[in-house]
Amino acid sequence: MTDLPMRFPAPGGLPARVRIHEVGPRDGLQNEKQAIPTDVKAEFIHRLAAAGLTTIEATSFVRPEWVPQLADAEELYPQLTGIDADLPVLVPNTRGLERAEALGATRIAVFASATETFAQRNLNRSVDESLKMFAPVVERAKQARLHVRGYLSMCFGDPWEGAVPVHQVVQVAKALAGMGCDELSLGDTIGVATPGHVQALLSALNEAGVPTPALAVHFHDTYGQALSNTLAALQHGVATVDASAGGLGGCPYAKSATGNLATEDLVWMLHGLGIETGVDLDQLVATSTWMAAHLGRPSPSRTVTALSHKES
Amino acid sequence: MTDLPMRFPAPGGLPARVRIHEVGPRDGLQNEKQAIPTDVKAEFIHRLAAAGLTTIEATSFVRPEWVPQLADAEELYPQLTGIDADLPVLVPNTRGLERAEALGATRIAVFASATETFAQRNLNRSVDESLKMFAPVVERAKQARLHVRGYLSMCFGDPWEGAVPVHQVVQVAKALAGMGCDELSLGDTIGVATPGHVQALLSALNEAGVPTPALAVHFHDTYGQALSNTLAALQHGVATVDASAGGLGGCPYAKSATGNLATEDLVWMLHGLGIETGVDLDQLVATSTWMAAHLGRPSPSRTVTALSHKES
Numbered sequence: 093m094t095d096l097p098m099r100f101p102a103p104g105g106l107p108a109r110v111r112i113h114e115v116g117p118r119d120g121l122q123n124e125k126q127a128i129p130t131d132v133k134a135e136f137i138h139r140l141a142a143a144g145l146t147t148i149e150a151t152s153f154v155r156p157e158w159v160p161q162l163a164d165a166e167e168l169y170p171q172l173t174g175i176d177a178d179l180p181v182l183v184p185n186t187r188g189l190e191r192a193e194a195l196g197a198t199r200i201a202v203f204a205s206a207t208e209t210f211a212q213r214n215l216n217r218s219v220d221e222s223l224k225m226f227a228p229v230v231e232r233a234k235q236a237r238l239h240v241r242g243y244l245s246m247c248f249g250d251p252w253e254g255a256v257p258v259h260q261v262v263q264v265a266k267a268l269a270g271m272g273c274d275e276l277s278l279g280d281t282i283g284v285a286t287p288g289h290v291q292a293l294l295s296a297l298n299e300a301g302v303p304t305p306a307l308a309v310h311f312h313d314t315y316g317q318a319l320s321n322t323l324a325a326l327q328h329g330v331a332t333v334d335a336s337a338g339g340l341g342g343c344p345y346a347k348s349a350t351g352n353l354a355t356e357d358l359v360w361m362l363h364g365l366g367i368e369t370g371v372d373l374d375q376l377v378a379t380s381t382w383m384a385a386h387l388g389r390p391s392p393s394r395t396v397t398a399l400s401h402k403e404s
Numbered sequence: 405m406t407d408l409p410m411r412f413p414a415p416g417g418l419p420a421r422v423r424i425h426e427v428g429p430r431d432g433l434q435n436e437k438q439a440i441p442t443d444v445k446a447e448f449i450h451r452l453a454a455a456g457l458t459t460i461e462a463t464s465f466v467r468p469e470w471v472p473q474l475a476d477a478e479e480l481y482p483q484l485t486g487i488d489a490d491l492p493v494l495v496p497n498t499r500g501l502e503r504a505e506a507l508g509a510t511r512i513a514v515f516a517s518a519t520e521t522f523a524q525r526n527l528n529r530s531v532d533e534s535l536k537m538f539a540p541v542v543e544r545a546k547q548a549r550l551h552v553r554g555y556l557s558m559c560f561g562d563p564w565e566g567a568v569p570v571h572q573v574v575q576v577a578k579a580l581a582g583m584g585c586d587e588l589s590l591g592d593t594i595g596v597a598t599p600g601h602v603q604a605l606l607s608a609l610n611e612a613g614v615p616t617p618a619l620a621v622h623f624h625d626t627y628g629q630a631l632s633n634t635l636a637a638l639q640h641g642v643a644t645v646d647a648s649a650g651g652l653g654g655c656p657y658a659k660s661a662t663g664n665l666a667t668e669d670l671v672w673m674l675h676g677l678g679i680e681t682g683v684d685l686d687q688l689v690a691t692s693t694w695m696a697a698h699l700g701r702p703s704p705s706r707t708v709t710a711l712s713h714k715e716s
Contacts (some may be wrong), residue, residue: 284410286672286676291414314706314710315669317672317705320634357628357629360628360629374501394627
């Protein structure tokens with residue numbers, strides 16, 4: 093039987109190659125209730141890199157009491173030596189940046205919100221105050237020649253505020269770009285976006301001077317929309333897509349079992365479209381199946397489910 | 405909080421309205437192992453119509469020993485009197501057509517295969533032989549002024565033959581159109597298609613003289629691709645989309661828990677794109693939640709999961 097998916101490039105032009113920003117070890121595992129041993133996390137990241145992922149967000153240097161699931165960042169990071177992939181880490185403030193730098197991190201990310209309510213709930217300050225907190229972090233990181241990603245959450249809908257106006261997202265995005273972020277990841281944190289909304293936001297950002305190559309998209313599959321929204325972003329020219337191996341991670345604010353776009357479902361579509369990712373899908377599925385066994389529950393990824401059943 | 409999804413029409417033009425061909429009662433329930441009482445099926449169809457669905461495939465007039473789940477077609481159909489929706493029924497042959505006509509059905513569907521192996525396994529004859537079986541059925545149905553849909557399964561991949569050549573699908577599609585089918589539903593029975601493949605097939609069909617208004621798409625979510633493939637079809641101009649309430653139904657050949665595109669996930673995207681469907685999403689979710697309770701397991705639809713958790 094022929095290897096699937098079959099390659100059928102889409103008419104009209106899509107990026108020839110997409111960089112997948114794998115968020116499973118950080119965004120996925122930080123939402124796990126159970127404690128994952130540090131050596132399991134390290135093996136997970138090693139296996140993801142061996143499967144061909146070139147950007148793997150490894151952990152977060154936040155205060156351990158805020159995110160106890162990632163409190164082992166200092167123990168984990170040295171175990172990643174020798175991995176042939178970029179390993180960005182999340183830092184919330186200057187103290188986090190210092191910890192990351194001390195371990196030799198070359199890529200960091202800050203996590204901003206497009207809405208006031210989520211900024212208050214997640215960062216305990218207003219959007220403006222959070223930007224003031226990030227500015228010296230980004231400035232110092234750029235001086236140290238680190239690559240800086242700015243996450244922008246709640247870009248489409250907010251569980252408390254409802255629809256998020258496009259111009260409000262653009263304003264915060266411009267502020268993050270203006271302080272020196274190399275890349276912005278637009279998050280649909282509660283998974284409510286649809287393709288026209290995605291393209292409207294991307295166009296508005298372009299018009300405001302934020303070019304498409306500086307943009308990544310980060311979709312959640314709460315309403316099953318993540319992959320069609322990704323297709324819409326690809327059609328706009330976006331070539332960096334966030335995803336989580338096996339669909340690890342949920343959004344605690346959306347009250348749903350489903351979370352991040354599964355990397356495997358994304359890879360299936362990209363490879364079918366003839367878009368290169370460098371990922372070995374079988375090896376990735378094996379990794380997610382292995383991780384699911386550690387977590388004691390099946391992966392929500394459709395592709396993992398289909399391909400792991402096929403093997404058995 | 406604002407009602408979600410928010411409406412953001414896509415740039416470039418999509419159909420203003422999409423007709424959803426609801427297949428849950430037939431394609432969904434025929435794959436259920438347990439027997440569903442006839443009055444539950446009837447209530448299901450009444451509730452789907454009350455939720456605004458205008459085309460609901462009700463049952464199948466096959467030999468009861470082939471599909472015991474739908475052996476109650478003669479009991480069920482009269483219970484659907486007064487429903488304000490089209491209620492097509494599947495018929496495999498002239499005998500099935502006679503049974504459907506006797507009950508007053510005005511829309512029928514035949515079920516063909518694009519591949520030899522599936523034709524042999526599902527219909528116990530070659531593709532050519534199956535077309536010869538359908539020809540008199542379609543001819544007689546057209547004489548009786550019935551609307552005829554031709555299903556074409558395995559249009560993208562086949563579990564035994566692998567990738568299915570586009571020209572092979574076009575050949576069978578032309579034969580079905582030539583014998584008088586009003587509409588063709590292109591099935592990705594094992595869920596392997598990706599958006600470029602969808603558009604390649606649609607273009608090839610147009611070039612062969614089958615116009616887009618005569619085409620419907622029928623995607624399975626085995627690899628999570630159903631909704632992005634639907635978006636690609638909409639971008640090509642397709643305005644009839646098959647879906648199954650709550651994602652009911654699986655493909656027994658794909659060894660996966662997931663089956664048809666869930667109507668709710670589809671409606672979320674369409675309404676977000678500003679495309680009219682006439683469907684009341686909350687009422688539809690309530691119907692699928694009610695049906696899931698009858699079946700004793702949760703719906704695989706992401707939207708049903710998210711919205712039913714929200715209520716509780």
